[in-house]
Structure formats: structure tokens, C-alpha cells
Amino acid sequence: MPDRQRADARRNYARILAVAEDEVAAHGAGASLEQIARTAGVGSATVRRHFPTRRALLEAVSRERIEALCVRADDLTGNGDSRNALLEWLSDLVAYCVSARGLAAALAYEGAAPDSVHENTCSAKMEQAGEPLLRRAVRDGTVTPDVTVADLITLIVGIVLATEHHPNPAAAADRLFQLSVAGLSPQS
Structure with missing residues (x-):
């Protein structure tokens, strides 16, 4: 404003x-x-x-939460195990999205062209905040190099939107997030 x-x-x-x-x-x-x-x-x-636009309204409503997640990413950058730091931030993102209805929709891409004047500022801020965490994890060899923060945000948005009407959305979203991190293979 x-x-x-x-x-x-x-x-x-x-x-x-x-x-x-x-x-x-x-x-x-x-x-x-x-x-x-x-x-x-x-x-x-x-x-x-x-x-x-509805997106402009959702972004304004979500602004404080987005800022808090950006600060959280900065706090985690350089701390401890790089993969754990990234996963902790992503887990926080899942929890925020579940607790703040509308935040997942504010992060959704909805097919905007990369050069669009209607850039998703929430997603852009989250990508910028998460990039150092991801780069460090990739550099340490704990995350594959072809993963992007945009991929991870899209995954989380999908999980949160899929569990939004579940009787316990937080538990369902966390379970699916943990499953996506662990994969389907049994741990050895």
C-alpha cells in the first residue's frame, strides 16, 4: 500500500x-x-x-507468515546438518501452511509464465529464503542437485491442499511430508 x-x-x-x-x-x-x-x-x-486479484489479497494476508518463514530459513542456514536444516525449514513451512488457511494457495503457482508481470511474490520470497539451505544440502551431497526450492514448495502446496479437509490436517500433512522425504523404500 x-x-x-x-x-x-x-x-x-x-x-x-x-x-x-x-x-x-x-x-x-x-x-x-x-x-x-x-x-x-x-x-x-x-x-x-x-x-x-484474489492472489494479491492472499499474499497480503500471508505477508507476516511469509516473513517469519524467511527469517526461520535464515536462522537455519549454516546450522548443523544441512539436510536436517532444510527439512526442518520445510517442515515448518508445512505446519505454517496447515495452520494458516490460504497460505498454500498463496504459494501455488497456477501456471503463471516465468516472465509474467503477475509474479507470485510469496513463492519468490520463499524460493529466495530457501535457496541457501538447499544449496548447502546439495553441496554436502545430502540432496540431489536437480531439486529446486520451487519443486519443494510445489510438493508442500500439494500435500497441504490434499489434506486440507482431513479430520486432522496437520497430522495428515506431516505424515505425507515425512513419506515424501523418506520415500517408499524400507530404511536399511
């Missing part, structure tokens, strides 16, 4: 964002934009002026 906005526009933005956070927490990424507008006491055009 630009600082040059009028005071009433800044208040509307803050009110819409607060309502959107509650709505997304209750209803996930499919939260009704019209309901958000009604609850915030503004018109739907005002919501769309501040958040021209």
Missing part, C-alpha cells in the same frame, strides 16, 4: 486486510470477497481497488 494514499484509503486498506485475515482463516483461499467487503463496510470495488 503506497504511503501517498489518503488517510481514508489507508484506513480502508487496514480494515479490509483485518477482515480478510479472519475470513481466510475461517474459509481458506475461497473466502468470499463480497463478504469481506460487507464486513469491512466498503464496496466490492474498494476491495478490488486495493486487491485487484
Whole structure:
């Protein structure tokens, strides 16, 4: 939100964002934009002026969580075993996505072209944050070199979205994440 906005526009933005956070927490990424507008006491055009796309709204709602995950990645970079550091961060990402309905949808790519002006800033920030963890694990030979942070985010988004309506989404998502890390082969 630009600082040059009028005071009433800044208040509307803050009110819409607060309502959107509650709505997304209750209803996930499919939260009704019209309901958000009604609850915030503004018109739907005002919501769309501040958040021209659903993705823009989800990214704004998820901003603090994304920042916390970026800080967490930075904290883990250089600490202990490189594979464990990467897996710990990815596990945190799974837990955040499960607890913060809408975050997985904010991270989803939805087929945007790489040169699109509608870059997924949440995913871009997460890729940038996770890259040092992944590079270190690849350098140490604990992760195959063809894996990308984008691959890992896509895997997590899929797991979280697949378990969203499970009776215990956190346990189901964690189990599938651990299965994807361990693979199908029995451990020797």
C-alpha cells in the first residue's frame, strides 16, 4: 500500500486486510470477497481497488507468515546438518501452511509464465529464503542437485491442499511430508 494514499484509503486498506485475515482463516483461499467487503463496510470495488486479484489479497494476508518463514530459513542456514536444516525449514513451512488457511494457495503457482508481470511474490520470497539451505544440502551431497526450492514448495502446496479437509490436517500433512522425504523404500 503506497504511503501517498489518503488517510481514508489507508484506513480502508487496514480494515479490509483485518477482515480478510479472519475470513481466510475461517474459509481458506475461497473466502468470499463480497463478504469481506460487507464486513469491512466498503464496496466490492474498494476491495478490488486495493486487491485487484484474489492472489494479491492472499499474499497480503500471508505477508507476516511469509516473513517469519524467511527469517526461520535464515536462522537455519549454516546450522548443523544441512539436510536436517532444510527439512526442518520445510517442515515448518508445512505446519505454517496447515495452520494458516490460504497460505498454500498463496504459494501455488497456477501456471503463471516465468516472465509474467503477475509474479507470485510469496513463492519468490520463499524460493529466495530457501535457496541457501538447499544449496548447502546439495553441496554436502545430502540432496540431489536437480531439486529446486520451487519443486519443494510445489510438493508442500500439494500435500497441504490434499489434506486440507482431513479430520486432522496437520497430522495428515506431516505424515505425507515425512513419506515424501523418506520415500517408499524400507530404511536399511
